[in-house]
Amino acid sequence: MSAEDKEAQEDELLALASIYDEDEFKRAESAQGGETRICLELPQNFKVFVSGELKYFVAGGSAFEYSVCFLPPLVLNFELPPDYPSTSPPAFTLSGKWLSQAQLSALCKHLDNVWEENRGCVVLFAWMQFLKEETLSYLNISSPYELKMCHQETGQSRAPLVPVDAGKDCGATGSAAADGEIMDERAVQDVESLSSLIREILDFDQAQRRKCFNSKMYLCNICFCEKLGSDCMHFAECSHVYCKACLKDYFEIQIRDGQVHCLNCPEPKCSSVATPGQVKELVGEQLFARYDRLLLQSSLDLMADVVNCPRAGCQTPVMQEPGCTMGICSRCNYAFCTVCKMTYHGVSPCKVTAEKLMALRNEYLEADDTTKRFLEQRYGKRVIQKALEEMESKEWLEKNSKSCPCCGTHIEKLDGCNKMTCTGCMQYFCWLCMGSLSRVNPYRHFNDPSSPCFNRLFQAMHVDGEFWDAED
Structure with a gap:
């Protein structure tokens, strides 16, 4: 590496570290390279949608549409060769979740063109600005x-998500890739399925x-003090x-006072209601448990077919159709299973974690008859029985x-000496200290005066229905 190239690389990396924060740019520790995460600047009211093909995410094949202000970032990983920027360009990969491999290949081609136009000069900042502002x-x-x-095609493990206009007006490489030609191996589509x-x-x-929200200042109309958004809370429906x-x-x-249905926005004549997630964030565990219990009881008394959207930032009440385990949030359009609270999975059985089974078992044993019937209806008697048996x-x-x-x-010890043999891996071990024993001479552990189990091979062994201690 020439002195000029080394100085240019160091200057460029230092400049990028000073321009972007740690969430956007991370320098590699072991090599001349790093990773940039580029969030695109979206126009106002930018919407993403899918048609009715995603039958388990949207109800009855109807379209899903959502307005977003941010999309997951494009990730540019790069490594600077020793002769950069005088001769060679940076080696890189470009990955994204919501762009097809054809589109990512077109972007890779354009980054190559930018290098060709600026050969001999540093280009990382130009690449990042292009991806951020012109993608x-x-x-x-x-x-x-x-x-x-x-x-x-056969042999590819992931199906790309291709926008309707993929490859259109996005350069020769993008068009060729959309037509089925070889994709750029540097383009990585990091997504498993459309629902995920x-x-x-x-x-x-x-x-x-x-x-x-957390980084801005807001005026509280109760105490009339200006505070950071991180110290504030807003009601989603009214934005107060x-x-x-x-x-x-x-x-x-x-x-x-037991007024769990009166946790409304304090603004006069505003009917927006705080979500359970917002209440839990503010009050202590004991008060939230009271709130949760009263709210659950009142909901069961009034509308036994209401569940909350499981997304932490939503928690909107959702009506459940009789005999149906699919709930659809009217606010965020998330379709979920009302039993396991995961993405709706059709007729496939729910996946309940071991921790959930333990909590469910404890809750069921401590519940009264009414709550037990509710839990059996909610999770099914088979799941409850499995929790108890496990x-x-x-x-x-x-x-x-x-x-x-x-x-x-x-391993269960029924009889015999304290030298045990595992039925799974056939390892010898001591039942007293649970230490592994030698495969050649396992009894040396009990014959060695320096061993903590010396002369205790038959200690606590059953003899004619009674315990026999070697020390007696």
């Missing part, structure tokens, strides 16, 4: 932006909106903003067995 226009992407599943992409888009948009300290006092008074099995194993120190297999 949408270069690929001819406009609102509403349709995501559509596309069949791939939509979920990631919604969650990323929500997180970025929250980040912007109040500081968390004032809302906390307001909510706590209402919950103590917990009983776990408790029995903890009381009556020990785990092999090598593979973890549960």
Whole structure:
């Protein structure tokens, strides 16, 4: 590496680190390279949508449409060769979740063209500015932006999400790629399925909106103080903003009085209601448990077919159709299973985690008859029975067995000496100290005076129905 190239590389990397924050640019520790995460500047009211093909995410094949302010970033990973920028360009890969591989290939081609036009000069900043400011226009992407599943050739593990206008007016390479020619191997479409992409888009948009909200100043109309958004809370339906300290006092008074349906926006004549997630964030665990219990009871009394949207930032009440396990949020259009609260999975069985089974078992055992019937209706008697049986099995194993120190297999000792053999991996181990024993001479552990189990091979062994201790 020449001195000029080394100096140019260091200057460029230092400049990028000073221009962008850590979320946008990270320099590699072991090589001359790094990673940039580029969030595009979207026009106002930019919408993404899918048609009725995604039958398990939207109801009855109807279209899904959502307005977003942010889309998941494009990720540019690069490494600077020793002769950059005098001779060679940076080696890079470009990945994205919501662009097809054809579109990403077109962007890669354009980055190559930018290098050719500026050969001998540093280009990373020019690349990043192009991706940030011109990607949408270069690929001819406009609102509403349709995501559509596309069949791939045999041997490819992921199906790309191809917008309707993929490859149109986006350069020769983009058009060729859309026509089925070889894609640029540097273009990586980092997405598994259309449903997971939509979920990631919604969650990323929500997180970025929250980040912007937290960084701005707002006037609380209760205490009339200006505070950062991170110290405030806004009601989604009306967008009124109040500081968390004032809302906390307001909510706590209402919950103590049992007025769980009166946690409305304090603005006069405003009917916006705080979500359970907002209430939980402000009040203590004991008060929230009271709020949750009263709200659940009143909801069961009035509308037994109401569930909350499981998305943490939504929690909107959702009507459940009789005999149907699919709920569709009217606010965020998220379709979910009302049993397991995951993305709707049709007739496939729910996947309940071990932690959920444990919590469900404890809740069921402590519940009264009314709550037990509700839990059985909500999760099914089969799931409840499975939770009870698995917990009983776990408790029995903890009381009556020990785990092999090598593979973890549960071993029960019925009789015999304290030299044990694992039925899973055939490892010898000591039942007293649970240490692994030699394969050649396992009894040396009990014959060695320096061993903690010296002369204890038959300790605590059953003899004619009684315990016999070697020390007796």
